């Protein structure tokens with residue numbers, strides 16, 4: 001984690017001049033619980049999410065990056081809650097088929113997020129496409145207040161700190177993504193990279209790259225976190 005902290009420090013230091021005004025107004029958005037961030041490692045258990053042609057499963061990479069973000073938030077004193085900390089699905093015991101389990105899992109994630117309406121949801125996923133040439137992080141935002149601004153900040157920090165050639169812009173989340181459209185929270189979904197791109201698939205499995213990416217995402221959250229407060 002030391003490398004991550006160094007990266008985080010460098011990222012925050014590099015951006016500090018630009019965001020000075022905002023950072024100084026970082027009055028915390030807090031509900032009674034104090035939870036400010038809900039970290040959602042996408043998929044889990046039987047639902048592995050995307051699987052690369054080489055057999056790399058999305059859900060595990062999501063968890064690795066989510067854990068690192070959680071560690072950095074902890075180091076920075078930001079109260080965060082992880083929706084899952086293991087390779088499991090969060091469905092109710094009554095769910096039997098994979099379809100039922102997936103629906104129940106997403107319903108439960110939305111329920112937990114909804115019970116902390118003042119917290120920001122950060123959903124971590126990996127992308128996949130038929131053609132292998134596409135790569136790069138892309139941040140999507142929920143249709144809730146402040147989400148677009150936060151997504152723009154995270155997209156910018158990832159570009160400036162890790163992916164200078166990434167010209168992607170943050171985008172509204174499609175309305176087919178259940179969780180992001182059924183919560184009151186400010187929310188962003190980070191597609192960290194493309195498992196369908198062999199180069200990026202390799203990077204996404206590298207613990208050092210996972211830490212750098214987590215640091216950039218966390219830095220974007222912390223810098224952008226004060227924007228709506």
Ligand SMILES: [Zn+2]
Nearest residue numbers: 042049125126
């Ligand atoms: Zn996913």
